[in-house]
Amino acid sequence: MDRRRFLKVSAAGAATLAVAGALGAWSTPARPTHAPPDLKALGPRTWAIVMALGPVFIGPDLTDPARLAGRVDDYLATVHPRASTEVQQGMELLENRLTNLWLVGVAKPFSHQDPAQQARTLDAWRTSEVALCATIYTALRKLIDGTFWGDPENYALTGYPGPYHLRPRTASHP
Amino acid sequence: MNQVTSHADRSGPVDLTCDVCIVGSGAGGAVAAATLASAGLRVVVLEAGPWAPAPTLTLQEERAMPRLYQERGGRSTADQGITVLQGRAVGGSTKVNWTTCYRTPDHVLDHWQRVHGLAHMRPDALAPWFDAVERRLGIHTWASFPPNGNNNVLQRGAQALGWEHHILRRNVSGCINSGYCGLGCPANAKQAMDVTFIQDALQAGARVLADVHIDHLTTEGERVTTAVGVSKPAPEDPAAPALPVTVRATHFISAAGAINGPALLLRSGITAGGRVGRRTFLHPVIAVVGEHAERLDPFYGAPQSVASHHFREPTGDRLGYFLEVAPMHPMLAGTAVAQHGPYVAKMLRRLPYFSGTIALGIDGFREDDHGGTVTLDGHRRPRLTYEVTAPKVAFMKQAHRTLAELQFAAGARHVYTLHRTRQVRLSSPRELDQLDALPYGTHQHTIFTAHQMGGCTMTASDGDGVVDPDHKVRGTRNLYVLDGSVLPTSLGVNPSETIYALSMRAASALAQAWT
Ligand SMILES: Cc1cc2nc3c(=O)[nH]c(=O)nc-3n(C[C@H](O)[C@H](O)[C@H](O)COP(=O)(O)OP(=O)(O)OC[C@H]3O[C@@H](n4cnc5c(N)ncnc54)[C@H](O)[C@@H]3O)c2cc1C
Ligand code: SF4
Numbered sequence: 001m002d003r004r005r006f007l008k009v010s011a012a013g014a015a016t017l018a019v020a021g022a023l024g025a026w027s028t029p030a031r032p033t034h035a036p037p038d039l040k041a042l043g044p045r046t047w048a049i050v051m052a053l054g055p056v057f058i059g060p061d062l063t064d065p066a067r068l069a070g071r072v073d074d075y076l077a078t079v080h081p082r083a084s085t086e087v088q089q090g091m092e093l094l095e096n097r098l099t100n101l102w103l104v105g106v107a108k109p110f111s112h113q114d115p116a117q118q119a120r121t122l123d124a125w126r127t128s129e130v131a132l133c134a135t136i137y138t139a140l141r142k143l144i145d146g147t148f149w150g151d152p153e154n155y156a157l158t159g160y161p162g163p164y165h166l167r168p169r170t171a172s173h174p
Numbered sequence: 175m176n177q178v179t180s181h182a183d184r185s186g187p188v189d190l191t192c193d194v195c196i197v198g199s200g201a202g203g204a205v206a207a208a209t210l211a212s213a214g215l216r217v218v219v220l221e222a223g224p225w226a227p228a229p230t231l232t233l234q235e236e237r238a239m240p241r242l243y244q245e246r247g248g249r250s251t252a253d254q255g256i257t258v259l260q261g262r263a264v265g266g267s268t269k270v271n272w273t274t275c276y277r278t279p280d281h282v283l284d285h286w287q288r289v290h291g292l293a294h295m296r297p298d299a300l301a302p303w304f305d306a307v308e309r310r311l312g313i314h315t316w317a318s319f320p321p322n323g324n325n326n327v328l329q330r331g332a333q334a335l336g337w338e339h340h341i342l343r344r345n346v347s348g349c350i351n352s353g354y355c356g357l358g359c360p361a362n363a364k365q366a367m368d369v370t371f372i373q374d375a376l377q378a379g380a381r382v383l384a385d386v387h388i389d390h391l392t393t394e395g396e397r398v399t400t401a402v403g404v405s406k407p408a409p410e411d412p413a414a415p416a417l418p419v420t421v422r423a424t425h426f427i428s429a430a431g432a433i434n435g436p437a438l439l440l441r442s443g444i445t446a447g448g449r450v451g452r453r454t455f456l457h458p459v460i461a462v463v464g465e466h467a468e469r470l471d472p473f474y475g476a477p478q479s480v481a482s483h484h485f486r487e488p489t490g491d492r493l494g495y496f497l498e499v500a501p502m503h504p505m506l507a508g509t510a511v512a513q514h515g516p517y518v519a520k521m522l523r524r525l526p527y528f529s530g531t532i533a534l535g536i537d538g539f540r541e542d543d544h545g546g547t548v549t550l551d552g553h554r555r556p557r558l559t560y561e562v563t564a565p566k567v568a569f570m571k572q573a574h575r576t577l578a579e580l581q582f583a584a585g586a587r588h589v590y591t592l593h594r595t596r597q598v599r600l601s602s603p604r605e606l607d608q609l610d611a612l613p614y615g616t617h618q619h620t621i622f623t624a625h626q627m628g629g630c631t632m633t634a635s636d637g638d639g640v641v642d643p644d645h646k647v648r649g650t651r652n653l654y655v656l657d658g659s660v661l662p663t664s665l666g667v668n669p670s671e672t673i674y675a676l677s678m679r680a681a682s683a684l685a686q687a688w689t
Contacts, residue, residue: 056514058519059518061519075240078410080553082552119515126513126514127594134253134255135253135254135255135617138255138617141509141514142250144514146505146508148508149504149505149507149508149509152234158507159524160473160503160526164233164474173471
């Protein structure tokens with residue numbers, strides 16, 4: 001797509017997303033997930049969204065979505081409050097019914113979609129040519145993937161033995 | 175002996191008076207502090223990040239990235255198009271940098287003389303300063319160990335293709351080849367600022383305060399009078415309340431680095447005619463991953479030991495670029511793949527067999543390349559925008575092909591690009607043409623930067639740039655900038671040694687003038 005068209009599509013998309021943001025209330029409560037009572041940065045709603053996003057962002061390797069969501073909450077509690085708010089606004093847009101209607105033709109909040117639809121929805125975000133979608137997708141991906149792959153419990157999935165003192169001794173790392 | 179103090183050491187407001195107040199303790203600030211304190215001046219260094227000596231380092235990305243990097247490791251351009259890796263600790267980005275050292279290339283100095291009027295930027299005039307920092311930081315061609323698997327791919331590939339390549343110089347002493355430079359060196363082998371020039375500064379009587387974020391500088395007419403900020407506990411340890419900090423000084427030095435330095439000036443109402451924050455250069459980086467048959471363990475071993483400058487020269491419509499490698503720990507690798515789900519998981523299962531080669535675009539040399547811009551957001555935080563213009567897109571396109579070719583020449587079985595909207599895996603050099611059909615630029619694939627430069631650029635003429643050739647901010651009487659933000663262009667080589675040397679040169683002249 002040439003740059004002009006990209007910008008045009010971006011502008012139309014941005015307008016839709018802005019409307020969706022403004023109509024935030026027009027979204028069903030996220031699927032209840034028994035958010036822990038002591039959340040630090042996420043609210044019960046965004047907790048539920050992260051619980052829904054985790055399995056789609058990570059795939060079958062994610063066996064404990066609540067651990068991931070808890071670690072996302074811990075991390076967001078330490079960033080600038082504005083940065084935390086911004087990323088949670090991104091989550092809200094991804095959850096929003098109007099956004100989903102516009103992007104994938106399904107007027108259902110993300111957390112209420114079945115897993116196959118969720119996979120299609122997140123893929124639509126990934127492949128979107130709307131700049132704002134790319135921005136939100138990238139921010140959420142870095143947050144969730146970074147949290148998961150940075151978790152020492154998951155090192156084994158990558159074959160990374162862990163910090164240097166845990167290395168297998170080889171000729172180059174005696 | 176005099177030691178770095180942290181928030182936990184403070185029980186009340188901080189109110190200090192000194193000769194020289196330096197904001198930032200990285201490559202520029204630490205060298206300036208040591209030079210000025212050794213001349214007998216009373217120096218105070220204020221650093222937003224923590225004091226993080228070796229025993230406190232965990233070598234876990236999940237702990238080190240939030241602790242030692244800007245914005246808890248989450249810094250990026252405003253549109254998320256470019257991930258910005260930048261340090262935040264006593265020692266600044268040198269605390270987490272990959273130790274590659276180069277003198278400023280002669281052709282870059284020549285460009286600065288010709289185009290930016292910086293007559294003093296001559297190789298012979300700067301040589302003594304390079305000599306001095308090389309001695310202090312033990313900078314030498316690093317042959318203690320063979321290149322690790324990742325660097326060996328670059329070496330083998332360039333060799334096979336007949337491309338220029340060389341072994342790098344590093345600022346290390348007693349390096350055990352661990353591979354954790356990016357998470358702080360566990361062996362104190364990296365001659366980062368916290369274990370070298372900051373120690374020299376302390377020994378000469380300087381006070382170095384960690385955990386102190388300077389919000390702004392107060393001015394009276396053309397003079398800066400006070401640095402105003404706050405001492406804060408680490409976010410993971412918020413027990414103690416924040417404390418106000420006020421430092422009065424005769425002279426002020428901003429050494430807060432690119433992005434933050436311009437932001438500090440903007441928060442202080444110092445704009446140099448609207449030029450503060452402009453001309454921010456990044457050496458924008460693209461990466462290509464090769465999957466090899468043998469284990470490369472790209473997470474162990476000195477992160478960078480080989481480079482190739484074969485593609486340094488720009489053409490009429492594209493930037494020049496240089497080739498290095500990036501270490502691959504799971505979190506960095508997992509976030510570098512611009513996709514999600516099983517695709518990423520499947521890729522990462524092969525992590526020990528991966529090699530991550532990178533190409534860094536040499537920005538700022540074209541007449542039409544104005545770089546990125548730093549402004550303030552509604553919360554007075556720096557906001558960076560950086561347009562990937564056509565010559566940069568052309569660099570990214572060609573560099574993908576260069577790196578893929580290199581990977582195959584080094585024996586890669588498969589080559590992956592880090593595109594967002596496509597899943598690209600090549601299995602033979604015959605498939606290289608597929609790369610021509612792909613989109614390149616912002617949001618098309620992963621782009622990152624570990625080299626932020628400019629934003630308070632140095633120029634000779636009054637109506638241009640932010641600082642004069644003596645590093646003084648135009649329109650002020652006692653404010654200087656000694657860090658990477660003064661560079662008028664990028665460098666085409668890793669920037670730390672240039673910043674050390676320019677800072678030492680400038681601070682030595684200031685020490686003479688002020689004593
Ligand atoms: C991961 C990584 C790898 C790198 N690898 C290499 C390499 O191999 N070779 C190389 O040459 N270069 C490398 N670099 C870049 C190099 O380290 C930097 O270019 C250099 O350190 C910049 O020096 P500086 O003085 O401009 O800023 P910095 O060294 O970044 O120091 C600035 C300091 O100021 C502090 N500060 C900012 N704002 C404030 C404020 N308001 N109040 C108080 N303190 C403040 C910051 O916290 C920071 O500690 C790397 C960088 C990174 C991040
Ligand atoms: S490779 Fe390891 S020991 Fe060597 S300088 Fe880097 S962190 Fe230190």
